[in-house]
Amino acid sequence: MRYIHPEKFARIVSHARNTNPYYARTIPQNGPVPILTRMLLKEHNFEILNGNEPNSHTSGATATHVKVFINEERRGLDMPFISSMVQHMGGVLPRMEIMYPRAENPPFFLTIFTPIPEQVSVLQQNYLERKSVAIITYPSNAVLLAQEIIDQKLDFGFMQRVGMISESLNEQQTALIKQAFPNARLWSSYSSTETGMISFQCPYQPEFHHAFTDKLGIEIVDDQDNECDIGQIGEIVLTDYTNRQMPLIRYKIGDLAAFAKCPCGKIPHPALENILGKVRGCLRHRDGRLIHFLKLSRAICDIPIVRQFQVIQHELERFTMKLVADRSAEKMIVAAFTEDFGYTPRIDFEWLTEIPRDPNGKFYASICHV
Ligand SMILES: [Zn+2]
Secondary structure (H helix, E strand, O other), X not given: OEEOOHHHHHHHHHHHHHHOHHHHHHOOOOOOOOOXXXXXXXXXXXXXXXXXXXXXXXXXXXXOOOEEOOOOHHHHHHHHHHHHHHHHOOOOXXXXXXXXXXXXXXXXXXXXXXXXXXXXXXXXXXHHHHOOOEEEEOHHHHHHHHHHHHHOOOOOOOOOEEEEOOOOOOHHHXXXXXXXXXXXXXXXXXXXXXXXXXXXXXXXXXXXXXXXXXXXXXXXXXXXXXEOOOOOOEXXXXXXXXXXXXXXXXXXXXXXXXXXXXXXXXXXXXXXXXEEEOOOOEEEOOOOOEEEOHXXXXXXXXXXXXXXXXXXXXXXXXXXXXXXXXXXXXXXXHHHHHHHHOOXXXXXXXXXXXXXXXXXXXXXXXXXXX
């Protein structure tokens, strides 16, 4: 199954073949258009940039950082899509954004590096002064806020919406956020540095996301690069119809999802479910296949003495586990790895009081370097 707009796809393919040396070499006359993996993009990064000065780069959960050129047109396209979803939620509310600093920060903005107790007091103050009843931040920050609010026994019943972008979160984290913000609607979106907004959580059916297929061609493929059926989890392959400076055509971004049918009946965009991947993370089994971090992550979250953790895979069988937890967690974590992988890799433990964020302000629970 795939969502490709034939004319838009043909237009960007023809443009890329005619103007970009990488695509001129790799896309044969009359197709088929090959898949561009993240590894290929990294290897041929400057050729694909085609003389454009990169204005952003990917980072975080995978070893394959790439430099990208983001076209101006994209923001103009993403905003109406986001606004239409916000309308479905009941319109815009006065909000605080707690994110990585941008070139120009709006007055309702707080940098992600603000200490949590200070974030809490700014949120309270903004509610009193300007009736700010919504937050947009990263899930990892929402979890820390929730923990602080619960620990301090504060009343955040005034918060109506908590929007979470860029990272994914698991059920335990969602439960904690709901406990701290009992009256808030939680929402999330899925985006990437390379392509911008990819999908937005359905405001009516939270298990589903609606994909932004006006701007992106979306395919989901299996290990053999064959199209997956509806409901079958596979790798996401994106074609950006609008980035003519640095075309990304049939780009396998390194995330997993399945196509789905959202029962809301109110939003025409096709639906995705089970979006997993570099955000929530994948690790590599010693037999070479990628495995979702989801199961191991759940097992670790279930250990009550673990407050925060990060898994880094350096080699197939060598990991570092950073933990904010009691040291008695070690045995249970080793057991969780053995259960998930079917063997016991080497795990070096680092015991910390806080796990630092990535320099871009995000937090990755798993980082895979192989
Ligand atoms: Zn829906």
